Amino acid sequence: MQANAYLEFNGQCEAAFKFYEQNLGGQIIMMMNHEGLPAEDKQQIPEDMQNMILHARLDLGSTVIMGSDTPTNRPVKPQGFSVSLLVDTPEEAERIFKALSENGSVRMPIEETFWAHRFGMVTDQFGTPWMVNCEKTM
Incomplete structure (x- = not known):
């Protein structure tokens, strides 16, 4: 079993993961926005979220950090x-x-x-x- 951090952002996921890649020495393995979804799935995504990140993965050796942008009507603040x-x-x-x-x-x-x-x-x-x-x- 492996436990990994999954971070949620308010439209800053792409910038954050590029920053982490540069400064933590990892490699972004995947970064997909909602625009890359199949047409039938994309229709369910609000227009203001099309360019936001659906899923990102950063490999840091034996550790992985994953993340995405949250829907604009559900902003998150990390705590705890x-x-x-x-x-x-x-x-x-x-x-x-x-x-x-x-x-x-x-x-x-x-x-x-x-x-x-x-x-x-x-x-x-x-x-x-x-x-x-x-x-x-x-």
Whole structure:
């Protein structure tokens, strides 16, 4: 079994996944908008959603992040979770944290803790909450 994060956006899914691909070092495997649906299915999609993302998948090594845009009448605000990134070096943690912080809001600055060489919490410019963690060996 594998558990993966599925993120929902308010029309920013494409921009978010391109940003994540560039800054997290992954690869977008799939990005499909509603416009690509078969004609009979496309008729059920409101006009203002045709160019929004139906499904996106970003592979990050052994981890996958998926996402989509929500219908315009059902905007979402992420709450009660964070996407946690476990990285190998303090330098990688700081680089990723800096990128995710750009136009976002820092919830806990990245710093050394009793369990980690670096740990920090941020909500990125797309509204996704992240934890960046470079653990110490115990």
